[in-house]
Amino acid sequence: MNLYTAAMADNNPQSVIETFIERIGLSIEADGLPRIAGRMMGFFVIHGGPVSFAEIAERLQVSRGSVSTNARLLAGLGVIERVSLPGDRQDYYQLCEQPYVRLIEGHIQRQQAMEVLVRDVRKKIPAALKPTRARLNELHGFHKTTVQQLQILVKKLENQS
Amino acid sequence: MNLYTAAMADNNPQSVIETFIERIGLSIEADGLPRIAGRMMGFFVIHGGPVSFAEIAERLQVSRGSVSTNARLLAGLGVIERVSLPGDRQDYYQLCEQPYVRLIEGHIQRQQAMEVLVRDVRKKIPAALKPTRARLNELHGFHKTTVQQLQILVKKLENQS
DNA sequence: CATTTTGTTCAGTCAATATTGAACAAATGC
């Protein structure tokens, strides 16, 4: 029994999983990644186990080129990883451990970059412009607190698996 | 003395503020908003006080149409607000209190939507597919914990102002 | 009331990016 027949068991045929994959795709796209990367992630949440390069292309109805590009993208993010299956020369991919933590870590890095940027600008604003400096302080505090909180989030996620 | 002459006091003339505004723009763009909205935000961090519709257009070198659209977008997010100045029929805008908290609240809502989505899908996956359900549980936990943590972040930000 | 100022809207343009598909290279098996 495969996943599609399984999904067919409920009211809306195989569409439950399909739409799930699609929605994850959109959500990930909103995160700045290509939609196909998002759909692949959704697919891996459902399938998990090693999936062949060819199967990804077929199930998601995308070109081999896209699979290649986006698989490497996701692998670079630490969301999926390549595994080799003995006796098969295709590439296989599977979900990493802690796949979501990696995404958060990306956010942290961007926030940290912003924190530095804001601090640098503040340093260069003349002391006379008090309100501007105050606003920059507030923005700096925002980024700093956000980073701290995201780091706590990462710790919690690491524990809960 | 205006802000540009002030910025000129340091090594790289008025470019410090310009590039700051530009970088904020890019950062906000990565958050899913139009770049002009981001540049406007950067501008308001520097200027804060009521700024006229016309001045925004001029300083940022964008069309009135863009100012109109993006100002309303930011106002909708609760980042800036319209104020009226007696004796002037132009629109003026200024930074809201707690401007950044609002952005986080947007994230929270999206994460909550995802949490619901994942929970719904999980409910429809047959119990026999244990590993799939386990992965959905993990994803659900991810969103749930993220929401909690973001809510704590909001509280902290509210206190620190 | 006519004129000017000001914000909104929307069709059209433009730019950025994702996606494809074909050409290619590397590896495998015969």
Next chain:
DNA sequence: GCATTTGTTCAATATTGACTGAACAAAATG
């Protein structure tokens, strides 16, 4: 060595969404 399988690369295409600017409406001014 030749044919086949498989992943990569890249130029061409498609798609998406931002941005503009002109037409418009509302309000103020004289």
